Amino acid sequence: xxxxxxxxxxxxxxxxxxxxxxxxxxxxxxxxxxxxxxxxxxxxxxxxxxxxxxxxxxxxxxxxxxxxxxxxxxxxxxxxxxxxxxxxxxxxx
Numbered sequence: 001x002x003x004x005x006x007x008x009x010x011x012x013x014x015x016x017x018x019x020x021x022x023x024x025x026x027x028x029x030x031x032x033x034x035x036x037x038x039x040x041x042x043x044x045x046x047x048x049x050x051x052x053x054x055x056x057x058x059x060x061x062x063x064x065x066x067x068x069x070x071x072x073x074x075x076x077x078x079x080x081x082x083x084x085x086x087x088x089x090x091x092x093x
Contacts, residue, residue: 013072015069016069016072016073016076017076019069019073020073020076020077021090023073024090025090029086029087032077032081032086033086033087036081037078037081037082040074040077040078040081043070043074044071044074044075047067047070047071047074048071050067051064051067051068051071054067
C-alpha cells in the first residue's frame with residue numbers, strides 16, 4: 001500500500017493505465033477514432049450522469065470507483081488524442 005500522496009497518485013494512475021491498455025487491446029483504436037473528442041464527450045457525459053445517479057442514490061462504492069476509473073480513462077485517452085499518441089503501436093504487436 002502506498003504511504004505518501006505521491007505514491008498513491010502514481011499507483012492510482014497506473015491502475016487506470018492498465019485498464020485503458022487492456023481495453024485498447026480488446027477493442028482496438030477504431031472505436032475511439034471514429035468520433036474522436038466528440039465521442040469522448042458523449043461517453044464522459046454518460047459516465048457523469050451515472051456518477052450523479054450513484055452518488056445521489058448512495059449506491060455501492062465499487063460501482064462508484066469503476067465509474068471514476070472510466071472517467072479518468074477517457075480523460076487520458078483525450079489527452080493522448082490531443083498529443084497525437086493514441087495511435088502509437090502497442091508493445092509486442
